[in-house]
Amino acid sequence: MSRSRRDILWVPAFAILVAFAVPWPLWGVDRVVAGLPVWIWWHVGWLGLCTVLFSRFVASGAWERGMGLTAGAESIGERSESGGRPASGGEEP
Template sequence: MRRKKTDFLWIGVFVVLVAFAIPWFLWADATTWLGLPVWLWWHIGWMALASLAFALFARGAWDRGMNVDPDEVGVDG
């Protein structure tokens, strides 16, 4: 059951990442911070968050989803 819970958690994480990847609510905003529009900072931060999420996903869920034994590929865990 734990595996199914984790799978649904990752699905939820990636749905949220995709849903907020484009900041539609900031497009009409002309506010700038450090010389760049706020919507561009949103993209920079969101891509950092997406990279972190993918790194965590690749650490365990990917191998499990692909039926790869972590000992087989030399991953400590």
Template structure:
């Protein structure tokens, strides 16, 4: 099971993924790159990044908040 610090770290990562899925800082921006709006390229990059983050989560930290809530076995991890 991962450390407490890493648990909070993952909560932050998930919050960031949600927050910037729409690039608010590009609001009203109409710059283009390779025929598509820059904000659309942000979307493409962000989805790939999210997938990589989810993959890492699934391999490192899967189960936090769910399988570590068992009071009979997690006393020493708390």
């Protein structure tokens, strides 16, 4: 399986997100800003960064390529045009 160079760059990007999810630089800091400890603000900012990065990851198409899907393919659970049964082959309740 070959992956484009851009897809490979997502691996270290997500590794950095995981490594800094814990606020290591703020270990033992008791400072409070706007009524909350600084480490909570770290998490708020970090979750915002994760949201932006993951949305770019999905928009780039790397998610589909990583999952072995092609763009525009039917999702599991969508109805096929012929027969009205779920595309996954399951039965309706």
